Amino acid sequence: MKIYLKGKCNNDCIFCDIDKKRDTLFSQVEKKIEKASERGDKRVVFTGAEPTFREDILDLIGLAKKKKIDIIQLNTNGRLLADKKFTEKIIKAGANYFKISLHAILQNCTIIFPEGETVLIKQLEGLRI
Ligand code: SF4
Secondary structure, three states: OEEEOEOOOOOOOOOOOOOOOOEOOHHHHHHHHHHHHHOOOOEEEEEOOOHHHOOOHHHHHHHHHHOOOOEEEEEEOOHHHHOHHHHHHHHHHOOOEEEEOOOOOOOOOOOOOOOOOHHHHHHHHHHHO
């Protein structure tokens, strides 16, 4: 099951069509995980906006793990994965599959990365970890 978390992102891609005005509530995500578990889904995918940018992401991952979901996937831009301690926490919580989107190959692609070149470097660091 794919779960759209919506809410904020630390990128600002010009083509993004995710609703960033408000997060999907914790209780709504909880219901979706329960539904996935009840019907025997093997995989839960946390996606857009940016799962790692959400304060309760460790709890959400933990919930999926508690419900015995085999594959707990994050679709992420990978920026915050450059923080090794944070990545270790996410993995310890139960995330075991990462789909990392690199939306630009130019370091100065300000259309996607308003902060400029450091963003792509962070993403690549995240990939390395
Ligand atoms: S990284 Fe993904 S969620 Fe974030 S702005 Fe870009 S397309 Fe949207």
